[in-house]
Amino acid sequence: MTTTERAPAGSEPGQLVEMSWDPITRIIGNLGIYTKIDFANRRVAECHSTSSLFRGYSVFMKGKDPRDAGFITSRICGICGDNHTTCSVYAQNMAYGIKNPPLAEWILNLGEAAEYMFDHTIFQDNLVFVDFCEAMVKDTNPSVLRRARDTEAPNAAVHGFRTIAEIMEAFNPFEGAVYKEALQVSRTTREMFCLMEGRHVHPSTVYPGGVGTMPTPTVFTDYLSRLMDVIDFVKKAVAMNDDVFDFFYEALPGYEEVGRRRVMLGCWGAFQDPAVVDYRYETMNQWGKAMFVTPGVVVDGELLTTDLVDINLGIRILLGSSFYDDWVNEEPFVTHDPLGNPVDMRHPWNQTTLPVPQKRDFDDKYSWVMSPRWLRPGTDEHLALDTGGGPFARLYTTALANLVDTPYVKSTGSSVQISLPKGRDLPETTLEWRIPQWSNALERNRARSYFVAYAAAMALHFVEQALGLVRAGDTKVFEDFEVPDEAIGCGFHEAVRGVLSHHLVIRDGKIANYHPYPPTPWNGSPRDSFGTPGPYEDAVQDMPIFEENGPDDFRGVDIMRAVRSFDPCLPCGVHMYLGGGRTLQKLHSPMFGSTHG
């Protein structure tokens, strides 16, 4: 729920108005956005993103049995926990020197594909679209809604809504047709997930060395029939998204600036190819490139690398505005990787978490989130990569890398082609996601619906491969392993909303160091030791405001659209404070709920 505290009437022109939304996002509401808005010039002057919640997984994982890591780290998130389990399994496989049998790998891929479909659908249609629904647009931009009523929807033949306003009405929460259908679809996609990984969202059948799923033919046909049930919804969703977002560009010239930042994207790759992957660090470059979502780093539209070893060695965890002490004087865990490359002290393998709770001060330290950066090779540039909410970076790197070539999904070098088969109502359809001009809120949102189609198309490929193995009688789904006394491992995966890495060090058969880096630390990071703002801050800062309301009844919808386009998990409790130019009272102890007052 959004609660809006009204400001005292009449703020002077040119005066900066402080506004905060805390908490936004992330299940227990640990993200806050603090802005200063210049209403006279209709711009956001300054933005800080802050987290008031300390998690401490890296602290309490120490000394635990490494085999438990997948089950414990799954609890990091209540919506994409299985991404952590999967990533942990990848890291453990490397540490134990094993690989999953092929059928187990397909089962894992099928589960993850269902997770992407489920999570993106529920986030896009039930949470993001609330910012674009008829009720919201009527409240914030009535002139845009009037125009939407007269604008024909170009893809009406696919989704059945005649005008843009009709689509927006279907987005209305609790009442709209799309909102309600999306809830049904996310139920079906969750069932698909449970068939493969046992339980949503903390899998019960995913272990290092394989899965415990019983690979009967029925498991796969049950999955396939559910997938075919939702395939038409996916086609319609893409058409609706295209219509609405194209309309926003047209109705509000300059809207491309909302949430826009330099193209600096990271994707750590998803869906292993069992024919190539052996989980050895030495061959990580080869099996990374064989993944069905290509890993990579894109800066200014140029693909810098697709090599997971480069990606791994470039990760730096910076401090600067975070409530932690530096760990540079601690003993390093990993000085060189298995290929002999030096590993930096600021790399997750060597990180020691030393929390120092303190008062929030936007001029000094103001967040529990650290600042993960990626050191551009050959330079001193610590890039504040974002994930574009996940799908945007995944499609971008996959399109540019031109490596993915499957019967249903093909990368072309500048686009990704996705073929979906005939469904109940709609014919066979080929969708094409082309690299857009900007990295902004609308393009991040648009990519999300295309990635649902991508995951659905890939799932078809995975089902065919898995059924092929089953028909040949190959039903092996797990591998024996022993936990070594000393080992290191790293796992790279894509959580639903972007990059995910797990770094693991085992000593005396126990976890000596474990650092999961999910997407939100990348996206929601504060200013680092070089003063570089994190992606949320960067995207919102200097952003124009298109909302027609003044400071008295300001909803901040443009800022919300910008921040939510990064998919900051669950924007479940958004509270708003209108300060009318007054300085917020700085009584902050870093504690959840302190601004609810």
Next chain:
Amino acid sequence: MAEIRTGKPDVAPDTPSHTKGVRQGNEKSAYANEVGHHEDGTADSRRSTGIRPKKRDPILPVMPNLPPG
């Protein structure tokens, strides 16, 4: 010892915590010890049942062996 009066124990202290002959899931080469699982990744009906398993294998050798559970 605290001065708590207790009765005669129901269980003899030498009761084994493990019964011989029963496989433990955590032991080494668990896969090789699982009945019905073959080294090449295939399986037979012994994986699913101990009751006349051979009668439940496919009737022709070209057919894949897909035990139900």
